[in-house]
Amino acid sequence: xxxxxxxxxxxxxxxxxxxxxxxxxxxxxxYLKLSYSQFMDGVGRVPDIVKxxxxxxxxxxxxxxxxxxxxxxxxxxxxxxxxxxSLLLSFLIADSTAPNRLIAKGLRLIVVxxxxxxxxxxxxxxxxxxxxxxxxxxxxxxxPTTSFLIKSFTAQIxxxxxxxxxxxxxxxxxxxxxxxxxxIPTLYTTFLALIAxxxxxxxxxxxxxxxxxxxxxxxxxQEYISYYEFAPLLMGxxxxxxxxxxxxxxxxxxxxxxxxxxR
Amino acid sequence: xxxxxxxxxxxxxxxxxSLFLFVAATIFSIWFIKFDIVAFFNGIPLFLNFLFVDxxxxxxxxxxKYVRPVLDTLAFGVVATVISSVIALVIAFLMAHNTAPxxxxxxxxxxxVSFIRNVPFLVWASILVVLFGVGTMPGIFALISLxxxxxxxxxxxxxxxxxxxxxxxxxxxxxxxxxxxxxxxIPQFMPGYISWTLFMFEITIRAxxxxxxxxxxxxxxxxKLTMDLFQYxxxxxxxxxxxxxxxxxxxxxxxxxxxxx
Numbered sequence: 107x108x109x110x111x112x113x114x115x116x117x118x119x120x121x122x123x124x125x126x127x128x129x130x131x132x133x134x135x136x137y138l139k140l141s142y143s144q145f146m147d148g149v150g151r152v153p154d155i156v157k158x159x160x161x162x163x164x165x166x167x168x169x170x171x172x173x174x175x176x177x178x179x180x181x182x183x184x185x186x187x188x189x190x191x192s193l194l195l196s197f198l199i200a201d202s203t204a205p206n207r208l209i210a211k212g213l214r215l216i217v218v219x220x221x222x223x224x225x226x227x228x229x230x231x232x233x234x235x236x237x238x239x240x241x242x243x244x245x246x247x248x249x250p251t252t253s254f255l256i257k258s259f260t261a262q263i264x265x266x267x268x269x270x271x272x273x274x275x276x277x278x279x280x281x282x283x284x285x286x287x288x289x290i291p292t293l294y295t296t297f298l299a300l301i302a303x304x305x306x307x308x309x310x311x312x313x314x315x316x317x318x319x320x321x322x323x324x325x326x327x328q329e330y331i332s333y334y335e336f337a338p339l340l341m342g343x344x345x346x347x348x349x350x351x352x353x354x355x356x357x358x359x360x361x362x363x364x365x366x367x368x369r
Numbered sequence: 370x371x372x373x374x375x376x377x378x379x380x381x382x383x384x385x386x387s388l389f390l391f392v393a394a395t396i397f398s399i400w401f402i403k404f405d406i407v408a409f410f411n412g413i414p415l416f417l418n419f420l421f422v423d424x425x426x427x428x429x430x431x432x433x434k435y436v437r438p439v440l441d442t443l444a445f446g447v448v449a450t451v452i453s454s455v456i457a458l459v460i461a462f463l464m465a466h467n468t469a470p471x472x473x474x475x476x477x478x479x480x481x482v483s484f485i486r487n488v489p490f491l492v493w494a495s496i497l498v499v500l501f502g503v504g505t506m507p508g509i510f511a512l513i514s515l516x517x518x519x520x521x522x523x524x525x526x527x528x529x530x531x532x533x534x535x536x537x538x539x540x541x542x543x544x545x546x547x548x549x550x551x552x553x554x555i556p557q558f559m560p561g562y563i564s565w566t567l568f569m570f571e572i573t574i575r576a577x578x579x580x581x582x583x584x585x586x587x588x589x590x591x592x593k594l595t596m597d598l599f600q601y602x603x604x605x606x607x608x609x610x611x612x613x614x615x616x617x618x619x620x621x622x623x624x625x626x627x628x629x630x
Contacts, residue, residue: 119629120559131451134444138505148501155500179398186395222612226491226579227592234596235419236412240402244409245416314491318582321402324489331495339496343488350487 158336166338170326170345177322178349180240180315181308184247189301191248192255197285199256200263202271205281220253229315243312243320251308258300262293299364306357313346428602435610438581438588441505442614445580445587446573449509453516454566460517461524467536468528468554470546478521486518490576494583508585512573520569527561528554563629567622574618578611588614 195213197203204210229246236242263271270288279287290297316324323346330339399406460478462468469475485493493514497507531554539553581589588611595603 116559116629120563123563123625123629127451130447134447137440137444138448138509140506140509144501144504144506148497148506151500176402179402182394182398183402183404219612222615223608224575224578224611226582227608227611230582230592230596231420232416235416241404241409241412244404245412310487310489314489314579317489317491317495324491327492328495331492331499334499343492346489346492347484347487351483354487 155336158334159340161337162340163337164341166326166341167345170323170338170342173316173323173326174345174349176240177312177316177324178309180243180247180320180322181305181312184244184251185301185305185308187244188248188251188255188304191252192259195252196256196259196263197289200260202264202268203281203284203289217253217256220249221257223249225250225311226314226318229320230318233319238319238321240321243315243322246315246320247308247311250311251304254307255300255304258304259293259297262296262300263289266293266296295364299361302357302360302364306353309353310350313350423601425605426602428600428606431603432606435588435591435607438591439610439614442574442577442587445505445508445512445577446570446618449512449516449573450566450570452509453513454520454562454569456513457517457520457524458562460521461528462550464521465525465528467531467533468550482518482521485514486522490515491579491583494580494585498584503584505586508577508580508587511580511585512576515576516569516573519572520565523565524558524562527565528558530561531557560629564626567625571615571618571622574615578615 198205199210199213199217201210225247228249229243232242232246236245270292271284274284274288312320312322313324313327316322316326317328319325323342327339327342327346330336330342398404460482463470464475464478464482466475490511494507494511497510497514501507501510535557536549536553539549544552577587578589578592580587581591582593584590588607591607592604592611595601595607
């Protein structure tokens with residue numbers, strides 16, 4: 107006799123999950139009317155485009171690198187400004203440090219809304235308001251980065267900072283004492299790790315943002331694509347890939363070291 | 370005592386040095402991209418003014434027109450999530466430490482996935498638009514590439530995290546590779562799989578809002594269209610619809626997660 111060892115309800119629920127996935131998938135796939143001939147046409151074009159991609163040229167490398175630096179700088183500046191803004195606002199929002207419940211609630215709602223709008227849309231709006239260029243990039247990035255940092259900062263303040271905040275409060279410390287002598291010193295390393303992580307995300311995003319007109323290497327990539335210049339495009343993609351790859355390694359190392367330090 | 374003092378002094382010097390480097394980097398950055406601080410901070414109220422005056426009130430006259438893009442976006446999300454989760458599942462089993470058939474396969478797949486993930490999504494989308502022409506197809510494929518890069522890594526991480534003992538126990542009974550997968554690994558990996566797949570669906574909804582910018586369909590195309598025509602009150606409506614859609618999807622997936630996990 108077979109003895110079932112898995113949890114029945116879990117199994118049943120999981121079956122439901124897959125059933126619904128398939129039931130949703132089939133009508134959606136038909137709804138989109140993907141045409142086979144379009145697909146084959148596209149695939150037929152692949153060898154030709156690959157051939158064009160492989161004309162490796164180092165000609166555009168200097169321009170690519172300068173624009174890459176611009177991208178990095180846009181990310182850097184927007185992260186710096188966001189750190190200041192979010193440090194200010196997080197302590198007004200976090201449950202354990204909020205001076206006023208109502209203001210905290212209102213700010214929280216705004217942060218949720220800001221976070222929901224994708225970064226690209228923010229940048230698009232900033233470009234429409236400020237015109238093309240890196241300043242629009244910094245402005246557009248400011249909103250998503252700040253809201254991301256506020257969300258992670260407040261979570262940390264409420265989670266790990268609680269004890270020191272309570273201790274200072276019990277001693278009769280004022281709000282300033284709570285923030286500057288309690289929360290910030292305890293959370294210093296965690297905040298730095300979050301900022302490093304955020305910087306990594308932001309750099310990845312600035313590359314994209316150039317493509318909607320906010321300066322940096324994305325502008326070049328967009329130009330290459332629209333003029334079908336695949337050789338420099340490959341170079342650009344490689345530059346982006348290597349940068350993001352190195353950044354991933356570095357931030358992982360920083361986070362690891364900070365985690366070790368904190369222990 | 371002296372040693373402690375020295376260490377303290379070194380720490381202080383280090384802190385000063387990093388502060389100095391930070392300030393230098395900031396100044397260099399401002400100079401390099403000719404960042405005009407005054408203009409920037411003057412621009413912020415202008416920007417807010419732009420948001421709240423030019424965009425308000427949202428123009429809700431032709432709501433019916435947006436039904437199709439919303440359905441498109443949802444269908445994009447479902448199709449891309451399902452396809453990429455199947456592909457990423459196979460890749461993840463081949464590239465996780467404890468299930469990879471051969472180290473060479475593992476390393477090769479890892480680098481491919483890392484490449485797919487680190488080339489920005491919009492670049493993939495633009496290249497695919499060049500390949501397949503404007504329409505839904507490049508959008509779907511761009512979302513699938515996004516999903517493979519994202520899910521394969523997360524699935525592989527969840528597979529690597531599972532409890533070794535069950536696997537060893539099953540191995541000790543002389544199970545084959547596939548039996549090991551089915552009896553020991555898959556049951557433990559299931560919650561991770563479901564959770565990440567739901568998360569992927571949320572991401573595709575956000576991403577398909579962006580896809581429209583390069584002509585790959587979805588609700589993003591409406592944003593671009595209305596902004597190019599300076600019909601900002603319509604843009605506001607589209608953005609609102611998008612926010613509601615994202616929040617609704619997040620709510621639903623959260624409920625499913627609570628039920629299943």
